[in-house]
Amino acid sequence: MANSNHTSAGAWAKHYHLASRAMIERILRPYDLGSTQWYVLYQLANCGPTLQREFPQILQIERPALSDVIAALVRKGFVTQEADASDRRQRLLSLTKAGEELWAELPDPIxxxxxxxxxxxxxxxxxxxxxVLRTATERLNNHVFQGVQK
Structure with a gap:
């Protein structure tokens, strides 16, 4: 592991990310929540009702994974999923009373x-x-791969 790729800033950013995720999971385990579920609750508690279609960009996750997360929160009674008044095809997510009560007692893992x-x-x-991390992330996200075949 003495290779410079394993001790680079990128490697340490990954180690920090993995350690943070593990700690978030340990903190939320007694509440039967995962980290993505916590982030959905965070969004709804701090920003109010949010269209489900906005979450993939907010959370940087794929739609199928989001659907599973939302279904679990609805099943647990913490979130409602209703048709949006202005576009019935869209789903508006909101905290339930139980979701608000849970949010009030949850520790802030971040x-x-x-x-x-x-x-x-x-x-x-x-x-x-x-x-440094913001700049590196922006550069990677904005980089256009030229000549790379899929």
């Missing part, structure tokens, strides 16, 4: 992770980390 991971790291270093 804040917990940030507090643990970055304890003692000064603000200017954090700003540098954010700038």
């Amino acid at each position: 804040s917990m992770i940030l507090n643990i991971a970055f304890e003692g790291v000064d603000e200017s270093t954090l700003e540098t980390v954010i700038t």
Whole structure:
């Protein structure tokens, strides 16, 4: 593992991502929630009712995976899925009363992770980390592959 690819910034970003995901799963396990379910609840609790079609972009997941997540939240009684008043073909998601109550008692795994991971790291270093990772992510997302065959 001494290869520079395994100790690169990208490798460490992946390690951080995997460690964060594992911690989110441990924090949410007692509530029978997964991380994507938590992010759906977060969106609905903080932004209000949201069209289901907006979630793939918000969460960066595929529609079939989203359908399973939404179905689980509806089945658990935390989310309602209704036809949108302006376009009956679209589904509007909202928190139920039980969803609101659950949200009020849920710990915030993101804040917990940030507090643990970055304890003692000064603000200017954090700003540098954010700038570097944001720039790298934007470059990758905006890169056009030329001459690559599918």
